[in-house]
Amino acid sequence: MNRLRNLLRILLISLTALLVDSCSKDSIDPKENPQTVTSQVSIVTETNVVSEPSINGAFKINLSEAVNNITTVNYTISGTAINGTDYKELDTKISIPSNTISVIIPIEVYDDQETESNETITITLTSTSNPKVTLSAVKSAMITISANTETFTLLPEETRNYMVNPNATNETTAMFYNLKTISKTNYLVGQHDAFSSFYMDIGGDSDIKKTTGSDPALLGSDFMYITDDANNETSSNWYFQQEQSIKQRVTEAYNKGMVNIFAWHFREPFEGLEFYTSQMSDYQKQNAFKSILPGGINHDYYKRKLEKIAEVAKSLVDNNGAYIPFIFRPFHEFDGDWFWWGASYCSPEEFKTLWQFTVTYLRDDLLVNNILFAFSPDNKFNTEAEYLDRYPGDAYVDVLGMDNYGDFISMTQTGVDEANKKLKIISDLAIQKVKIAALTESGYFVKPGVTDPDPQFYSKNLYEALTNNDVNLAFMMFWNNDAEKYCTPPPGLATTNDFILFTDKPESLLQNEIPNMYELPL
Known part of the structure; x- marks a missing residue:
């Protein structure tokens, strides 16, 4: 009887140790759980105003913390400029490689040889493929295409697009x-x-x-x-x-x-x-x-x-x-x-x-x-x-x-x-x-x-x-x-x-x- 009790005790201890070891690995081992980082994604502009025919620009997608797998960021495109007509056509999603902090969405302006008023491109982030990457408060940015940057006029309703804080009072x-x-x-x-x-x-x-x-x-x-x-x-x-x-x-x-x-x-x-x-x-x-x-x-x-x-x-x-x-x-x-x-x-x-x-x-x-x-x-x-x-x-x-x-x-x-x-x-x-x-x-x-x-x-x-x-x-x-x-x-x-x-x-x-x-x- 004592021998049986000792065997049962050893078996119980072994099972407990195995469970503890398993739980520990699940919670802290980055190899077993690589996605431990919670990050926020935001968008900014490399320059606020571009112009025909040769002054191009870019949007920049930033992560607050790098993550260990590829993250696809979905976005919408709006504004008065036409995607694929006034600038080189853009997709509505972009992938951020693993362990990368930022990627660029280039804006290549087309010269249509016409005199036009200012036109705008607005990109708004909508979602990500990664549950550990969430949208930040800064999820929209705008670039203006101007026929001439010297003649650009800031409109009251567009002011926040050019400010550091889009949520400014x-x-x-x-x-x-x-x-x-x-x-x-x-x-x-x-x-x-x-x-x-x-x-x-x-x-x-x-x-x-x-x-x-x-x-x-x-x-x-x-x-x-x-x-x-x-x-x-x-x-x-x-x-x-x-x-x-x-x-x-x-x-x-x-x-x-x-x-x-x-x-x-x-x-x-x-x-x-x-x-x-x-x-x-x-x-x-x-x-x-x-x-x-x-x-x-x-x-x-x-x-x-x-x-x-x-x-x-x-x-x-x-x-x-x-x-x-x-x-x-x-x-x-x-x-x-x-x-x-x-x-x-x-x-x-x-x-x-x-x-x-x-x-x-x-x-x-x-x-x-x-x-x-x-x-x-x-x-x-x-x-x-x-x-x-x-x-x-x-x-x-x-x-x-x-x-x-x-x-x-x-x-x-x-x-x-x-x-x-x-x-x-x-x-x-x-x-x-x-x-x-x-x-x-x-x-x-x-x-x-x-x-x-x-x-x-x-x-x-x-x-x-x-x-x-x-x-x-x-x-x-x-x-x-x-x-x-x-x-x-x-x-x-x-x-x-x-x-x-x-x-x-x-x-x-x-x-x-x-x-x-x-x-x-x-």
């Missing part, structure tokens, strides 16, 4: 449309911290309003204090107090009809103290950017910072409960080496990867729908190719910008011409890509006793850079004034009259001259 969409439309004839004049930073610390109205009688048309702010590690979100905390003050000023600007734009002087992720490389260790400089990339040791830290930005974005609401839109300008002046996100500390591909992650995390995961994204190098480029070296793609950028102080410092015509040449590159690209062009940060700092004022900086040098050679910009922004120096002169200074001449130019718009930026025309 009505107010954000209207802001994009109105900025794009304004750029054909005018530009908004803005200033960073206009409501909180003043020359000689003389508060009250903005320094621009003290001089001109009107506030600027655009207000610059910064996420620096808001995302600081020391912000513990308690009422007695200085950083949290700054967050509340910034939100109040942004709301004030919006209520005045102004446009808001945020920079981000993001402190390095190891100690959270500095953003200038001159104040960082060699290890921090060489590793800060890489550490916040997907898979990096500080990537979760970076996600928490983006979650804070999303929280603030969703807390900015007007009296009707609508989200207040703003332009977000992360990683600005990235072609220099003074910030840890500069070109010396990351490759172009690493920069693009982080930019794309930033956009998709805010848009797709955190569902922020009131942001336009601005790409803003310094003035280190001289060609279109150099400007686009770190460009993450049309699907991830709304505003093509440039920061530029260096070309104006010499106070020479050569410097003015250099600035204008670079703005022309941006302006032409914005026309081709249906984006917004801007001088996102600039100025000439005057510090009495140290820096001599330029008597014609505003009405000649800056104005010519902004307008010569048919440059079309939606806005330009001066940096802030402070106790010791100014970018925009208050009344009674040597350059005050020159500044007034600049703001009186027919192209220059201040707050009291701008149209309703947050409504689309009927």
Whole structure:
């Protein structure tokens, strides 16, 4: 009897072990269950506008994660252009090979030798053959076929097709449309911290309003204090107090009809103290950017910072409960080496990867729908190719910008011409890509006793850079004034009259001259 019991016990243990082993293999062995990844498929355009006879384009189908088998993506084709007549015929499905992240649907435009109005091609993803691959929120994209990209006209009802976020709020969409439309004839004049930073610390109205009688048309702010590690979100905390003050000023600007734009002087992720490389260790400089990339040791830290930005974005609401839109300008002046996100500390591909992650995390995961994204190098480029070296793609950028102080410092015509040449590159690209062009940060700092004022900086040098050679910009922004120096002169200074001449130019718009930026025309 005991022998029989022992045999039964051994048999039971063996059967249990076999079942456990079998279950374990079913759940974790990728060879037995290769499709363990859940991925989302989205569509973007390689360029928003193509033209007859030779400027072609493409749609790009992207997976958020590669999968281990072939995935067929089905789609519909619509628009006013005729498949197979106006462009080379397309199928209504495409296969993504296993372990591949993206595929291209090329658009080869046919030249029919006829003068036509703009025509459109819209592809909408409908389903996939893979149950582990689902459609993302970005499942439709549009390309316009234009007889001439120079004559392209953005229609209000088509605006979302050219924006980073097809689910943008009505107010954000209207802001994009109105900025794009304004750029054909005018530009908004803005200033960073206009409501909180003043020359000689003389508060009250903005320094621009003290001089001109009107506030600027655009207000610059910064996420620096808001995302600081020391912000513990308690009422007695200085950083949290700054967050509340910034939100109040942004709301004030919006209520005045102004446009808001945020920079981000993001402190390095190891100690959270500095953003200038001159104040960082060699290890921090060489590793800060890489550490916040997907898979990096500080990537979760970076996600928490983006979650804070999303929280603030969703807390900015007007009296009707609508989200207040703003332009977000992360990683600005990235072609220099003074910030840890500069070109010396990351490759172009690493920069693009982080930019794309930033956009998709805010848009797709955190569902922020009131942001336009601005790409803003310094003035280190001289060609279109150099400007686009770190460009993450049309699907991830709304505003093509440039920061530029260096070309104006010499106070020479050569410097003015250099600035204008670079703005022309941006302006032409914005026309081709249906984006917004801007001088996102600039100025000439005057510090009495140290820096001599330029008597014609505003009405000649800056104005010519902004307008010569048919440059079309939606806005330009001066940096802030402070106790010791100014970018925009208050009344009674040597350059005050020159500044007034600049703001009186027919192209220059201040707050009291701008149209309703947050409504689309009927």
